[in-house]
Structures are given as structure tokens and as C-alpha cells.
Amino acid sequence: MKYRDVLIAEITPEMEGKEVRVAGWVHAVRRIGKLVFLILRDFTGTIQVTFRIPKDADDETKEKYKQIIKLVSSLSLESVVMIRGVVKRDPRAPRGVELLGKEIVVLNEAKSPLPLDVSGKVDAHIDTRLANRPIDLRRPESQAVLRLMSLATKTIRNYLYDLNFVEVFTPKIIASGTEGGAQLVPVFYFGKQAFLAQSPQLYKELLTSSLEYVFEIGPAWRHEESDTPFHLAEFISVDIEMAFADYNDVMKVLENVIKRVSDAIRDEGKRWLDIIKHEPLEVKLPIPRITYKEAWEILKNEGFDLEPGEDFGTPELRKLSEVLEKEGKTSGGFYFIVDWPADVRPFYTKRGKKDVIGGKEIDLSESFDLNWKHLEISSGSTRIHKRKELEEELKKRGLNPESFEWYLRWFDYGMPPHAGWGMGLQRLMVPMAGIQNVRLASTFPRDMKRLIP
Helix, strand or coil, rough: CCCCCCHHHHHHHHHHCEEEEEEEEEEEEEEEEEEEEEEEEEEEEEEEEEEECCCCHHHHHHHHHHHHHHHHCCCCCCEEEEEEEEEECCCCHHHHHHEEEEEEEECCCCCCCCCCCCCCCCCCCCCHHHHHHHHHHHCCCHHHHHHHHHHHHHHHHHHHHHHEECCCCCCCCCCCCCCCCCCCCEEEEEEEEEECCCCCCCHHHHCCCCEEEEEEEEECCCCCCCCCCCCCCCCEEEEEEEECHHHHHHHHHHHHHHHHHHHHHHHCCCCHHHHCCCCCCCCCCCEEEEEHHHHHHHHHHCCCCCCCCCCHHHHHHHHHHHHHHCCCCCEEEEEEEEEEEEEEEEEEEEEEEEEEEEEEEEEEECCCEEEECCEEEEEEECCCCCCCHCCCCHHHHCCCCCHHHHHHHHHHHHCCEEEEEEEEEEHHHHHHHHHCCHHHHHHCECCCCCCCC
């Protein structure tokens, strides 16, 4: 059976009089006297289909249309149908066109009532939406977010390919954590304990000794205890690693990624932005940078009681972003914090210069965070490329170098200087799609409370 020969968005007034076949979901049904109006929806949009008895119809044809009208009037919302009809120009209809229905085939009738309103006229709590995610994803607003994320992913890939990066796929079942035992998700693997990868960090570093420029877009897992709108137990991570580069080099790549994604969403994603009523970001380069020391001093002046070298929490970052935005030191809300204290960064982060912060000498590192307002979007650094230094850093953090021997041993055979970053794709969609919860940028989110659907 041929289900359709045209998509809804492809039907134009210039096709008036042409018979077409379309398929999709029943979005709405309304009957007025002997007329019945059906709004059909596919992934490209909606169209009104009008069913009426032709004026010059004979008795047999009239009876046929009566049965069709009766069937259409009884259809439950979200039923899947195929419709054959004739295109009619109508200035009152969306896009100036409708269909005059001639035939309808019910492919799958939906159960009634629906778990939630697909039309969006009746609001549903996010927990209800996520519990009924396959239905929620039929809402144009939900689809728009995922289509914008798809556009963002395509843009990132294309840009990195243009820079001669190689896309790689690293193991997701690993023997030890990237940064030790914190937030690991254990699994049983052929009678042994293993873990789901927190990131491709250690593997992508090793790949710089062969492929040099590598990137990966794939899932990562954290045993995340934070039940906030911005944390997931399973998320999509965008990672790059570059040989013969430092943190300044990879920051340039990152800010260009942000710029290209924001431009693509503004230019190519307008139809989906219109659906979710979100104004696209205006990102200008370079994205401003502020040192950890400068950020610490701002927060101290704002009344925060911070020890020198201490990490920043959400309250601190909220205030910091407010100050920076007032001073015009963000771009579309984005800003870098660079030169973090070495002791609050992962073991593989290269140490940099020392500095005095709050009267205390602090070992800094060649590292950065990219934030949007209070939200950390990406984190990166220059990496240590010498085995002895890596072993010393592991010991300083109470980690056993023997547990990382599978990784460390390859630094004996010519590991180049390298740098990289990782970025949460769902978090990037918070500013890019204007969502308030990263779960809305996940098809079927996994967090502390959700294992199904």
C-alpha cells in the first residue's frame, strides 16, 4: 500500500486541483452540519482536510461520503490515517491551502482519552510529560527542541570535519573511572565489575598519539545525585582532543563551535524557533574571558565567604554572571573562566603558574570552564603528557597509579602535548532552544527517578 506521495509542508496553493495522498495523525476533528473538518499532522506540519458530499453526486456517491463523514466524525485524536484528497486554494487556511477529502483509511486507531493533550492547549506537568514521552514528543514544541539539537549536532560535526578532526567512537564499558570512583555507574561484565564511561577522556587522549585531532559525540553516564533541572544520569557529551595544542587553542575551537551553532539555529532553525517562541542568541567573538582570580575577587566584593582556591557553586555563579552581564563581559550570556586552581581540576590537567589569591599562594592550571549565565556548558584544559607528572597528580588525589596502568603505560611511547574539552549537548540547548530543563532535550531522559520509558 502506498501511504503517501507528498508531505504536508510540500502542498502549496499552486497545486490546486491535483490529487494527493498524505498520511499522519488526527490532530483535531470538528463537525458542522454535513461538513467535517479534520486537521492532519505529519512531521512537517498540519493541514485542514474538509469532507463534504459533492453537490452533483449520485445516490451511491452520496452514501459513500455519508459513511466517510460518519467515520471521520468518530475518529479519536492521534489515530493514524491515510487520506486521499484534492488540493484546494483557500486564503483563510494556513499557508493558503486545504484538501478536499475523497478517501480515508484508518491505519491505527488511538485509544481515548489520551494521557496528555498533544495540541498543547491543556498544560501538563513535566513529570506527566516525561512519563508519557512518546506522546509528548508528538507535540510540535517538543519536536522543535529535538530538531534544533539535531541541527546543532550537524553544525558541530561539519565544523570539526572542516578542521581535519576525525570522528571516533571510544569504549563505553570501562575498567576504571576517568577521575576515580566518584559518580561511577557499575555494571557486570563477564563476571567482572566494570563501569559505564563518565566521558571518553582517557581514550581520546591516547588517540592524539595517532590520529592527532579527534572528536566524539556520544553518551556518557554519571551516578548523579543532583535532582535539578540541569543534571542527567545519562547525557550526550561532545568531546574533542587536539595534539600539539594547549588550552588557548581548544578554547578558540570551542567559541567557534558556539558561534556556528547559534548562527545555524538563527538562520536554519527559524521555523522551529517560531514554534517554541524563542529568540535566537546573538554570539559575537571572541567570547570574553575572566580569570579565576578575577572571579574570586568579584565574589568576595559581593559578600561571598570563599576560601582562596575554592570551587564555585551555583549561587556564586549566578551572582558572577549578573555582574559580568552588567559590565558587558559576556557574549550572548557566554563567558570563560580560565586558570583554575589545580587542586579542583582533574588529575590529567596541566599545572600552570602560581599566583597569590586572597593572600594565599595558589597553584593554578591551564584550564577553563565555558559558562552560560550560571550554567557550566563545557570544561577543558591543557593535559599532562608526561607519565611521571600524571603519577604524581594521581597520588596527590589519593588515587592509585596502578589502577590507571592501562592508560599510563602508553605515555612511555611518545605522547604529544595535547588539550581538549567536553561539552554537555543537552545543556547547550538550554540557551540555544530556551528550555528550562535539560530533560526536554533528551528523547527518553535518565535521572535519579527515571528508568522508563
